[in-house]
Amino acid sequence: MVQTLRSDESNSQILKTIFFLAMPAVIENFFQTILGFVDTLFVSKLGLIEVSAVGIxxxxxxxxxxxxxxIGVAANVFIAKFQGAGNKEKAKEIGHQSIILAIILGVLFGLISFFLAEPLLRLMGVENSVLKSATSYFQIVATPSIFISLMFVMGSILRGNSDTKTPMKISIxxxxxxxxxxxxxxxGFFFIxxxxxxxxxxxxVxxxxxxxxGLSFYLLKYDAFTASPFAWKINKQIQWNLITLGAPAAGERLVMRIGQVLYFGMIVALGTNTFAAHQIAGNIEVFSYMIGYGFAAAATTLVGQRLGAADIQGAKRYANLSILSGAVLMTIFGVFLFMMGEWAAHYFTDDVKVVQQIKLALQIxxxxQPVLAAVLILKGVYQAAENTKFPMYSTAIGIWIIRTAGVYLLGVHLGFGIAGVWIAIGLDNLYRAIWLGINYRNGRWLKYIKINESSKGIKSS
Structure with missing residues (x-):
């Protein structure tokens, strides 16, 4: 299951390894997105209240x-690192500890969901007409949060062991x-x-x-963890390292969500048609993220393994070729967006004005796309070096300042509308690509890792 990486590999061999890991992750993301579309389609047949309940x-x-x-990111990084160092027992221990942490957090969030469902939904501003349906749906879906947490972490354990095919197959x-x-x-169906x-x-559920x-079966099959109860004693140091590495990664996603709230209100102010066009354009663009996240996952595993083997130059080669190959594929997808955006828009709406706005957004x-590829894959590279803080900082500045100010200045104040919104999104990504790229080039991406300790422990500097 673990890829054998050699320092004398040619660029073509490295590219083959990258694609071997990246493409299953891309396919997995694709199926998850398709499921979201189908799920929304089925629920929409029930009515707007049900759609609102699912959305909130x-x-x-x-x-x-x-x-x-x-937690999955942290598990992936540490497991890849120890596999690269040839310390398989330590990698297995990381897997055990990450599953323990997933169970603890899953149970905790499940209890919160069961007992505080209605207050949480009211906090989100749910209307009374939607509250009953939303509470019922939320409690059923979120109370067994342990299965959500285990899916994320178990999939990450397999990816850290260079297996992206199994999570893909299970996901499909x-x-x-x-x-x-x-x-x-x-x-309903027959007697059901x-x-x-x-x-x-x-x-x-x-x-x-x-x-x-399914994931448990494969983890046992590949000996990625053991069923013996003696191997499941809590290791406080490893737990702490998983939390401290994972916290900024979680923070970055929360920063992104908060930022969206900040500038979404400005887009709404531009009019219903403009906001609808923005949302639809985002639903079409999401397919490009599948490519970026797939290559980012491959970069995290492969760069992490090279760093675990104390091969910084090899890590850089894998990082560079991951960024290059991902950027090429996303640029090709960008050509599709530019040429076929109007055609894709017609699948969502027949409103001519909205279609033209979607077309303009996608052409911008x-x-x-190539800049977005650099941002997504560089984040994966930084994670491999146990550096989740730099991506969080760049996202906070990018979305809270550059994107939000850009949407207001270009979209609202100067009256560029949807064009101003997407130019602002582009400027945000350009800033993050430059900031992450500069720190990658000057070696500061390695700030939080001690290469010479890769086979001894996971304690970061």
Whole structure:
């Protein structure tokens, strides 16, 4: 399961290894996005109240995901590091400790979801007409948060061991089962009654449980962890290292969410059509993120393994070629956005004015794609070096200052509308690419790692 990396590899061999890890992650992201579309489509047949209930629940769950994903990032980084150092037992121990942490956090968030569902939803500004449906859906989906946390962490353990195919396969099977269960439990089938919105919630939970079972099977099969109870004693030092590395990664995602709240209100002020166009353009652009996140995942694992082997130059080669290959593919996707944006927009709306705004947004976004690729993959490289703080800082400045101020100045004050909004998004990404790139070139991305300790412990400087 673990890739054998050699310091004498040619560029073509490195590219082959990168694509071997990146493409399954890209495919996995694609299926997850498709599931989101299908899920929304089914729920929309029930009515606007149900759509609102799911939407507000997902907004809260985004915070949960940020926390769980951050533990997955930390597990991936440390496991890749110890695999690169040839310390397989330590890598296995990291897997054990990350699963323990996932269970603790999953149970904690589950209890919060069960007992505080209604207050949380009221805090989000849910209308009374939606509150009952939203509370029921939220409690069913979020109370078993342990399965959400375990899915994130178990998938990350496999990726840290250079296996991106298994999470992809599990995700595909899980999503297909989810779609079938969605239809059966929402609308009913033969003797199974129609459960409506609650059916959608139960379908989600069942799919996640099956996903955890599938990932557990492969982790045991590949000896990535052991079922022996003696191996599951809490190691406070490792737990602390997982939390301190993961916290800034979670912080970055929360920073992004808060930033979106800041500038979304400005876009709403531009008019309903403009906001709708912005949202639809974002739904189309999301497919480019699949590419970027896939290559970022590959970079985190491969760069982490080279750093674990104390091979900084090898780590840089993998980082450089990951960025280059991801940027090329996202540039090609950018050409599609520029040429076919109007065609894609017609799948979402027939309003001519909205379609023209979507087309303009996507044509601007086409030029952002290579810059966005650099930002996403560089974040993966920084994570491999146990540096999750720099990406968080760059995101905070980029979205809170550059993007928010840009949307107001260009979109609202100067009257550029949707064009001003997407130019501001481009400027934010350009700033982050330059800031992360400069610190990568001058070696400051390695600030929080001690290469010579890679086979001894995980204590950062």
């Amino acid at each position: 629940t997902n907004a809260i769950l985004a915070v949960y995901f940020a926390v769980f994903m951050s 099977y899980m999503n297909l089962i989810h779609i079938v269960l969605d239809y059966i439990l929402i609308f 009654p129609a459960l409506g919105l609650e059916g959608a919630a139960y379908a989600t 069942i799919a996640r449980i099956l996903g955890v079972i 976004d086409a030029f952002i």
